Amino acid sequence: MTLPLQQYMQTYQDSVVIERAARSLETQCMARYGFTVTFPLAGVDPPPNADDSNMPRRYGISDPATSAKYGYELPPDSTEHPQPPKLSPAGIAVLTGRTALNPRAEKAPSTYQGKKVPEGGCQQEAFDSLGARIDFTLPSHLDHDSLVKSQEDPRVQKALTAWSACMKSKGYTVADPYAAVDLAPHSSSGTASQEEITVALTDIDCKKKTDLVRIWHGVDAAIQQRQVEQNQLALQQLKEKNSRAVKAAEAALRG
Secondary structure (H helix, E strand, O other): OOOHHHHHOOOHHHHHHHHHHHHHHHHHHHHHOOOOOOOOOOOOOOOOOOOOOOHHHEOEOOOHHHHHHHOOOOOOOOOOOOOOOOOOHHHHHHHHOEOOOOOOOOEOOOEEOOEEOOOOHHHHHHHHHHOOOOOOHHHHHHHHHHHHHHHHOHHHHHHHHHHHHHHHHOOOOOOOOOOHHHHOOOOOOOOOOHHHHHHHHHHHHHHHHHOHHHHHHHHHHHHHHHHHHHOHHHHHHHHHHHHHHHHHHHHHHHO
16 A cells, blocks of 8 residues: 655655765765764665555554564564764764764864864765755655544544444454554563454454455545645655755765
């Protein structure tokens, strides 16, 4: 399943290309000031929820194979989360333009050993050169708004009521799929209990019997299509800006 607004969000693959190019440019920038820095790179495999829409769990859980193993828990995170390099205070100042890695830290001196440091340090110089400082607040806000409004639609309300009745017939009293996660106790070990798995599979079975996910997604998608039409210019500009940044990143990686 996809939604209309997803094409205006930055994909995980796009973000990886931009990040890798930015890290390369940052390394070159740092070298101008005498710092030899190797930045670890993020893995290329996207996490399960690779954008703001979070389709795998947007309408609650829906994958029986995953839930048969993990219940309501998320599968183990296989995404690489590389640690930043260890830098001296001077290195941090040149990289970020601040006195610490915290973006709210005080600004560092504007020069290092007599050489002017770019505003925002090598980090900002790299992202600015790629045109990669992009604000995706608009599609994110619209995406959240469509999910809220879709739940108020009579068709979704009817399907939710049917799902709740199905759950009731199985011995579970719950109003909506987001609350179903609290029907079974969670293990402190992070491993789903058989009780949790049973609830999760019942939840998914009731979704299938009531056609909840298909109905909800249809309403959600229709709302988003109207949102896209109403915000077409701003969304298209955002999409083009992201496309230019990805192309610039690809060119930078080619050298």
